[in-house]
Amino acid sequence: MLSEDQLVERTGRVLPSILGWRGSGIVRIGIGDDAAVLAPGRRTDWVITCDQFLEDVHFLAGIHPPDSVGYKALVRAASDIAAMGAAPRFFLLSMALPANRTGAWFDAYLKGMARAARALGMRLIGGDTTEARSVSVDITVLGEIARGRAVTRSGARPGDIICVSGRLGRAQLGLELVRRGVGHNPRFRNLLRPHFYPQIRLELGAWLARHRLATAMMDISDGLSTDLGRLCRASRVGALLWEERVPAVETPASGAKRLPGKQRDAVQMALHGGDDYGLLFTVAPRDLKRLKRAPGFRELTPIGEIVRGRRVELVGRDGSRKLLKPHGWDPFRRS
Amino acid sequence: MLSEDQLVERTGRVLPSILGWRGSGIVRIGIGDDAAVLAPGRRTDWVITCDQFLEDVHFLAGIHPPDSVGYKALVRAASDIAAMGAAPRFFLLSMALPANRTGAWFDAYLKGMARAARALGMRLIGGDTTEARSVSVDITVLGEIARGRAVTRSGARPGDIICVSGRLGRAQLGLELVRRGVGHNPRFRNLLRPHFYPQIRLELGAWLARHRLATAMMDISDGLSTDLGRLCRASRVGALLWEERVPAVETPASGAKRLPGKQRDAVQMALHGGDDYGLLFTVAPRDLKRLKRAPGFRELTPIGEIVRGRRVELVGRDGSRKLLKPHGWDPFRRS
Numbered sequence: 276m277l278s279e280d281q282l283v284e285r286t287g288r289v290l291p292s293i294l295g296w297r298g299s300g301i302v303r304i305g306i307g308d309d310a311a312v313l314a315p316g317r318r319t320d321w322v323i324t325c326d327q328f329l330e331d332v333h334f335l336a337g338i339h340p341p342d343s344v345g346y347k348a349l350v351r352a353a354s355d356i357a358a359m360g361a362a363p364r365f366f367l368l369s370m371a372l373p374a375n376r377t378g379a380w381f382d383a384y385l386k387g388m389a390r391a392a393r394a395l396g397m398r399l400i401g402g403d404t405t406e407a408r409s410v411s412v413d414i415t416v417l418g419e420i421a422r423g424r425a426v427t428r429s430g431a432r433p434g435d436i437i438c439v440s441g442r443l444g445r446a447q448l449g450l451e452l453v454r455r456g457v458g459h460n461p462r463f464r465n466l467l468r469p470h471f472y473p474q475i476r477l478e479l480g481a482w483l484a485r486h487r488l489a490t491a492m493m494d495i496s497d498g499l500s501t502d503l504g505r506l507c508r509a510s511r512v513g514a515l516l517w518e519e520r521v522p523a524v525e526t527p528a529s530g531a532k533r534l535p536g537k538q539r540d541a542v543q544m545a546l547h548g549g550d551d552y553g554l555l556f557t558v559a560p561r562d563l564k565r566l567k568r569a570p571g572f573r574e575l576t577p578i579g580e581i582v583r584g585r586r587v588e589l590v591g592r593d594g595s596r597k598l599l600k601p602h603g604w605d606p607f608r609r610s
Numbered sequence: 611m612l613s614e615d616q617l618v619e620r621t622g623r624v625l626p627s628i629l630g631w632r633g634s635g636i637v638r639i640g641i642g643d644d645a646a647v648l649a650p651g652r653r654t655d656w657v658i659t660c661d662q663f664l665e666d667v668h669f670l671a672g673i674h675p676p677d678s679v680g681y682k683a684l685v686r687a688a689s690d691i692a693a694m695g696a697a698p699r700f701f702l703l704s705m706a707l708p709a710n711r712t713g714a715w716f717d718a719y720l721k722g723m724a725r726a727a728r729a730l731g732m733r734l735i736g737g738d739t740t741e742a743r744s745v746s747v748d749i750t751v752l753g754e755i756a757r758g759r760a761v762t763r764s765g766a767r768p769g770d771i772i773c774v775s776g777r778l779g780r781a782q783l784g785l786e787l788v789r790r791g792v793g794h795n796p797r798f799r800n801l802l803r804p805h806f807y808p809q810i811r812l813e814l815g816a817w818l819a820r821h822r823l824a825t826a827m828m829d830i831s832d833g834l835s836t837d838l839g840r841l842c843r844a845s846r847v848g849a850l851l852w853e854e855r856v857p858a859v860e861t862p863a864s865g866a867k868r869l870p871g872k873q874r875d876a877v878q879m880a881l882h883g884g885d886d887y888g889l890l891f892t893v894a895p896r897d898l899k900r901l902k903r904a905p906g907f908r909e910l911t912p913i914g915e916i917v918r919g920r921r922v923e924l925v926g927r928d929g930s931r932k933l934l935k936p937h938g939w940d941p942f943r944r945s
Contacts (some may be wrong), residue, residue, distance in 0.1 A: 401658065403748070405664065411746055420647075425647045
């Protein structure tokens with residue numbers, strides 16, 4: 276069995292990382308000392324966040340491929356950095372592992388994480404490794420952005436248009452398939468992918484921040500109904516969400532009989548399903564046409580409007596309004 | 611039962627923290643957004659580390675008082691910052707909690723952490739909260755230090771004198787008492803304290819860094835034998851450790867019959883016991899007398915000498931030498 280030091284050594288070798296006392300650029304000291312040392316520049320703000328990814332809470336080690344666990348743990352954490360408009364640069368990796376996951380499982384897990392790190396341009400600078408009965412991963416990400424340009428959740432103003440990137444509910448559909456026991460079935464590979472290997476919109480977030488176009492922004496990690504509520508609370512505003520404009524998941528492919536196939540379910544998944552990591556942002560109406568130059572513009576959808584007050588309401592096709600309660604992911608809620 | 615958002619809200623209220631979008635000094639954006647935003651100064655290096663504190667691995671929820679869990683989780687993480695000579699400033703708090711620990715247990719736990727945060731001058735700027743079957747805490751600490759002054763593990767040179775702060779094995783003695791079932795016994799309160807509420811040497815670490823006196827430094831968290839081995843590997847040197855100079859724990863108080871009372875055990879606890887968080891550092895011989903002005907000088911003990919080669923040897927009272935194997939804490943080793 277590997278010792279803690281051996282696990283750390285292997286981790287530093289497999290992941291893009293800054294090892295030892297050589298440092299590199301703004302990282303003066305990387306992995307291997309008590310802490311990493313950074314010398315940030317004058318014109319840069321640092322953005323920092325952490326995110327947990329736990330066995331039996333966020334993934335099932337028997338079902339989720341280990342490379343998906345590594346991949347998704349990092350992508351989820353980096354998504355909060357993208358949601359500020361910043362570029363993720365470095366990460367610290369805390370891991371607790373059962374002894375029987377320090378071999379082949381660990382290697383595949385690290386490979387998935389390395390793939391995400393390379394895709395996102397991130398490097399490991401520190402962490403902590405210990406044993407536990409189940410796998411838990413906690414990742415701290417450091418990102419950078421030009422001074423003063425980070426986009427918060429708190430800047431939405433009445434009249435602003437609410438936009439999202441990508442379709443919503445795709446990851447939830449993948450999760451439903453996993454729950455129905457077809458997580459290993461290659462026929463469903465494309466429908467599972469958004470759940471196993473989510474994509475985040477680094478370029479879009481950075482572009483919106485650089486052009487000061489988003490008045491408020493966050494990623495949709497717990498579901499639109501929950502996350503829009505948070506954005507509105509932070510901004511002290513309300514919202515009208517146009518139900519028919521919410522970009523729900525495509526009707527599932529024919530033959531996928533085990534799926535929740537009704538359009539009704541697709542809308543529910545789009546409103547409350549988490550894990551899509553699309554960007555939710557608000558734009559002043561006069562700036563809406565400037566969005567045409569955004570990277571991935573075709574994937575953007577205006578879905579509602581910020582209003583005075585504090586109510587978040589869903590507007591049906593017939594113009595009827597009802598309160599949109601936060602029914603996204605809350606780990607402490609019993610359903 | 612509290613929701614995730616309610617737990618976060620309570621955490622931000624109880625702990626010294628930087629909330630919301632008001633920011634403060636170099637923290638532009640604190641708790642409540644996707645990530646915290648920092649604007650570090652030009653003459654400052656940032657030091658960053660993370661540390662896990664897990665139920666059934668590092669503590670037993672039935673035995674360790676909840677305020678000790680909160681206190682120690684933060685102190686452990688900050689100790690790595692002190693070991694670089696830096697001042698801990700901010701922290702991110704990742705927590706996974708069972709639902710039955712979100713009430714009174716949670717309040718006491720936060721109180722303990724708040725006490726540590728105030729003592730160390732630290733403020734919360736972010737985190738992540740989720741549910742799990744057992745308590746896990748992972749804390750990322752950001753510290754600051756004058757540019758280029760951080761003390762690494764890698765600067766020890768042959769001839770340097772090895773020093774430690776405080777007595778070693780005190781926390782191990784407390785752990786042994788807990789294992790013998792007297793963790794709740796008020797008679798043993800003083801002996802348990804170093805295990806439940808360890809102290810770290812912020813002032814000493816900062817003083818050594820400021821005066822450029824320590825050629826290498828780290829904290830003793832896993833035990834002297836393991837940590838001195840790491841310092842030597844990082845510095846590519848060997849060491850001679852003078853057994854009779856190692857400041858072992860005091861002979862246990864009379865009446866403490868359940869203790870491992872023999873002096874032999876005290877030396878073993880000093881060599882291999884973890885969790886003391888004393889500082890281990892090396893000093894050039896010509897600088898040794900300057901240590902007299904160090905804060906807590908009376909607690910410092912020279913315990914050995916750095917030598918060429920890579921062997922770490924224990925020198926007995928009779929001058930005999932034997933290899934000192936790393937027998938400190940390794941979560942992956944089966945004893």
